[in-house]
Amino acid sequence: MAGEPRKPPLRLAARLRRALGGQAGWGGVVVQILFVALVLWVGYEIIENARANLQAQRIASGFGFMSNTASFAVSQALIPYTESDTYARVFVVGLLNTLLVSIIGIVIATIIGVLVALGRLSPNWLLARISGGYVELIRNLPLLFQILFWYLAVLATLPNPRQSISLFGAVFLSNRGLVVPNPVPQASFGVFVVAIVIGIVASLVMGFYARRRLFATGQKLSIWPFVLAMLLGLPLLAFVLFGAPLTFDMPQLRGFNFAGGARILPEFAALTIALSTYTAAFIAEIVRAGIQSVPKGQMEAGASLGLSRGETLRLIVIPQAMRVILPPLTNQYLNLTKNSSLAVAIGYPDLFSVFAGTTLSQTGQAVEIIALTMGVYLLISLVTSALMSLYGWRINRSLAA
Amino acid sequence: MPRDVTIRRKRRTIEKGHSMKRVSLALISFFAVGFVQAAFVQVVHAQAQDKPKDRGTLQSVKDRGTLSCGVSQGLPGFSAPDDKGNWTGLDVDVCRAIAAAIFNDPSKVKFVPLSAKDRFTALQSGEIDVLSRNSTWTLSRDTSLGLNYTGITYYDGQGFLARKSLKVNSALELNGASICVQTGTTNEQNVSDYFKANNMKYELIAFSTADETIKAYESGRCDVFTSDVSQLYAERLKLAAPTDHAVLPEVISKEPLGPVVRHGDDQWFDIVKWTLFAMVNAEELAITQKNVDEMAKSAKPELKRIFGTDGSLGEQLGLTKDWVTRIIKAVGNYGESFDRNVGAGSKLQIARGLNKLWNQGGLQYAPPIR
Numbered sequence: 001m002a003g004e005p006r007k008p009p010l011r012l013a014a015r016l017r018r019a020l021g022g023q024a025g026w027g028g029v030v031v032q033i034l035f036v037a038l039v040l041w042v043g044y045e046i047i048e049n050a051r052a053n054l055q056a057q058r059i060a061s062g063f064g065f066m067s068n069t070a071s072f073a074v075s076q077a078l079i080p081y082t083e084s085d086t087y088a089r090v091f092v093v094g095l096l097n098t099l100l101v102s103i104i105g106i107v108i109a110t111i112i113g114v115l116v117a118l119g120r121l122s123p124n125w126l127l128a129r130i131s132g133g134y135v136e137l138i139r140n141l142p143l144l145f146q147i148l149f150w151y152l153a154v155l156a157t158l159p160n161p162r163q164s165i166s167l168f169g170a171v172f173l174s175n176r177g178l179v180v181p182n183p184v185p186q187a188s189f190g191v192f193v194v195a196i197v198i199g200i201v202a203s204l205v206m207g208f209y210a211r212r213r214l215f216a217t218g219q220k221l222s223i224w225p226f227v228l229a230m231l232l233g234l235p236l237l238a239f240v241l242f243g244a245p246l247t248f249d250m251p252q253l254r255g256f257n258f259a260g261g262a263r264i265l266p267e268f269a270a271l272t273i274a275l276s277t278y279t280a281a282f283i284a285e286i287v288r289a290g291i292q293s294v295p296k297g298q299m300e301a302g303a304s305l306g307l308s309r310g311e312t313l314r315l316i317v318i319p320q321a322m323r324v325i326l327p328p329l330t331n332q333y334l335n336l337t338k339n340s341s342l343a344v345a346i347g348y349p350d351l352f353s354v355f356a357g358t359t360l361s362q363t364g365q366a367v368e369i370i371a372l373t374m375g376v377y378l379l380i381s382l383v384t385s386a387l388m389s390l391y392g393w394r395i396n397r398s399l400a401a
Numbered sequence: 402m403p404r405d406v407t408i409r410r411k412r413r414t415i416e417k418g419h420s421m422k423r424v425s426l427a428l429i430s431f432f433a434v435g436f437v438q439a440a441f442v443q444v445v446h447a448q449a450q451d452k453p454k455d456r457g458t459l460q461s462v463k464d465r466g467t468l469s470c471g472v473s474q475g476l477p478g479f480s481a482p483d484d485k486g487n488w489t490g491l492d493v494d495v496c497r498a499i500a501a502a503i504f505n506d507p508s509k510v511k512f513v514p515l516s517a518k519d520r521f522t523a524l525q526s527g528e529i530d531v532l533s534r535n536s537t538w539t540l541s542r543d544t545s546l547g548l549n550y551t552g553i554t555y556y557d558g559q560g561f562l563a564r565k566s567l568k569v570n571s572a573l574e575l576n577g578a579s580i581c582v583q584t585g586t587t588n589e590q591n592v593s594d595y596f597k598a599n600n601m602k603y604e605l606i607a608f609s610t611a612d613e614t615i616k617a618y619e620s621g622r623c624d625v626f627t628s629d630v631s632q633l634y635a636e637r638l639k640l641a642a643p644t645d646h647a648v649l650p651e652v653i654s655k656e657p658l659g660p661v662v663r664h665g666d667d668q669w670f671d672i673v674k675w676t677l678f679a680m681v682n683a684e685e686l687a688i689t690q691k692n693v694d695e696m697a698k699s700a701k702p703e704l705k706r707i708f709g710t711d712g713s714l715g716e717q718l719g720l721t722k723d724w725v726t727r728i729i730k731a732v733g734n735y736g737e738s739f740d741r742n743v744g745a746g747s748k749l750q751i752a753r754g755l756n757k758l759w760n761q762g763g764l765q766y767a768p769p770i771r
């Protein structure tokens with residue numbers, strides 16, 4: 001690097017030529033412009049053709065239908081929803097259901113995946129074999145089959161609500177789902193939440209302080225008693241002073257189903273279990289590969305520094321492994337989100353089912369609805385991968401520092 | 402210095418040679434891609450014109466040699482493949498009748514099984530020529546979907562199927578029940594109207610196919626299964642113990658089922674419409690599969706018009722003079738088809754009810770062929 005003479009700065013035209021045309025120069029620029037024009041023209045032809053055909057058959061187009069009344073029920077809605085709401089609200093309900101199952105699925109899949117990966121790397125013969133067996137079994141069976149298995153072969157065999165499995169008369173498990181007491185916030189709920197937030201913030205500040213202290217002086221501060229006091233003591237104090245923040249709405253069997261309480265639908269449970277166990281098998285392999293990609297010498301170096309095995313893993317091996325793990329892990333998260341559209345097979349009301357399914361067949365606005373649904377899945381995927389890239393960038397920065 | 406310059410110059414010429422090659426390569430591939438894409442766009446155009454207006458559905462069916470008919474994914478009595486893979490049913494007979502009228506061969510039909518969700522898109526996009534799949538006639542489907550209902554093959558209504566062990570005798574006792582339904586149907590909306598009107602709560606679980614729906618009902622996920630009454634009888638046959646389940650007496654909606662075509666081809670609309678009318682008229686005039694040849698010789702003016710021995714009514718439709726003879730020989734009259742597929746002569750044993758002829762107390766009424 002140092003031996004070569006410095007190149008003179010390229011002039012503007014030359015720089016432009018290089019940026020646009022690459023090695024091929026101005027010829028390349030022309031080809032690229034022509035190619036872009038061609039792509040635009042083909043795209044225009046396709047859209048224009050579809051529009052003309054729709055008009056010829058007098059099929060209504062546009063997004064006006066979104067404000068029409070949906071008039072169908074949805075079994076699970078995170079925001080208040082009734083049949084007299086609009087298709088726009090159906091869209092939001094479906095989107096939230098997709099996000100819910102994706103986020104919970106991603107969290108569970110990551111936990112199971114990491115545990116299985118550690119199990120596979122463990123020197124314990126039995127544990128390693130069981131983890132290996134899990135990976136080979138789960139990742140080699142089709143996902144749709146697994147979803148149907150959990151739904152029809154496992155959860156559907158639970159007893160009916162009248163003979164449900166009961167825990168302390170408060171939690172009921174039946175083929176209609178898991179019914180638990182529903183927490184209802186009381187007047188003191190706000191104070192309680194504030195207490196928890198203060199506890200968390202104070203703990204973070206103390207952690208930060210202890211870390212700086214460690215780096216500055218090499219002294220280790222033991223802060224866990226204070227953290228415990230903050231996290232448990234403050235809310236407890238709020239509870240004593242202002243009374244219970246929550247009461248519970250207990251479920252009761254009335255007629256066909258349970259009235260009151262909160263319910264986890266079997267469709268949601270089956271989909272979440274299937275998605276997270278399936279994706280976990282892939283994540284396990286990714287994590288295992290990541291950990292094994294870190295040279296053994298790093299572990300030994302950590303040990304020679306006097307770090308414990310856990311500390312070596314946490315401070316040395318995992319950060320380096322993360323660089324390898326992150327890109328394929330992002331793929332798995334994206335896959336899980338997209339696979340959640342298989343929900344339609346078991347009647348879980350996700351975006352694909354209620355919007356690209358029911359709404360589509362009721363309104364017939366295929367082009368608009370499919371375009372919107374594709375756009376949303378694309379957006380979710382892009383946001384996910386942007387967040388993961390951000391995380392990856394931070395890891396790389398801290399490793400480089 | 403001078404040595405350095407020559408080296409640099411050499412390098413540049415080498416680079417230039419490379420870049421020339423690259424440009425020509427890029428240009429070649431550009432033109433190749435261009436041709437392929439131009440061809441593709443032409444195909445898209447051609448397909449667009451292939452569909453409704455320019456050549457007409459009848460002509461494209463004739464050119465293709467088969468009628469493409471959208472049916473259910475297996476609903477006994479209406480459209481279901483038998484153990485040899487032959488499609489049978491009331492809806493199937495309509496398609497066979499159309500094929501018979503065009504080709505004089507009821508087997509020239511390609512059946513396309515469709516879920517409730519996909520059926521209208523398949524018709525709109527031109528994948529099928531006619532949709533004959535227990536589809537309810539509603540205003541919005543007739544207008545904003547760009548479709549035309551051609552008539553009513555079956556007057557149906559929505560009902561509920563429940564386990565006898567639940568000891569429910571009326572749909573009004575279903576407050577709080579879980580209900581399984583197939584998505585993309587009018588049933589989904591009717592349930593909402595009915596429960597709201599009667600101030601009852603319910604939980605609706607919607608599945609994409611009829612099979613998934615009935616499986617979920619059988620597994621106990623739902624207390625009741627709701628659909629058109631005819632379908633309830635048909636789906637009940639698929640259950641392990643059909644006699645443990647009963648259809649509740651309430652019928653909560655009007656479900657007129659009939660064949661559907663696309664907007665924009667009136668001739669095709671007429672053909673499908675009058676094929677069904679021909680079957681109904683044949684029953685009214687007691688023309689059956691067995692006696693059709695004898696009846697064709699009749700001197701009655703009405704029969705002469707129908708059988709094309711007088712006038713050219715069939716040709717006005719774009720068909721042949723003997724179009725009715727072809728239809729009746731292939732599938733029989735409406736009553737025969739009904740009995741064979743869903744009525745007394747079938748497993749379903751559904752009573753004619755509303756589907757009796759108008760002069761026997763029912764609603765089936767066809768305009769005269771003249």
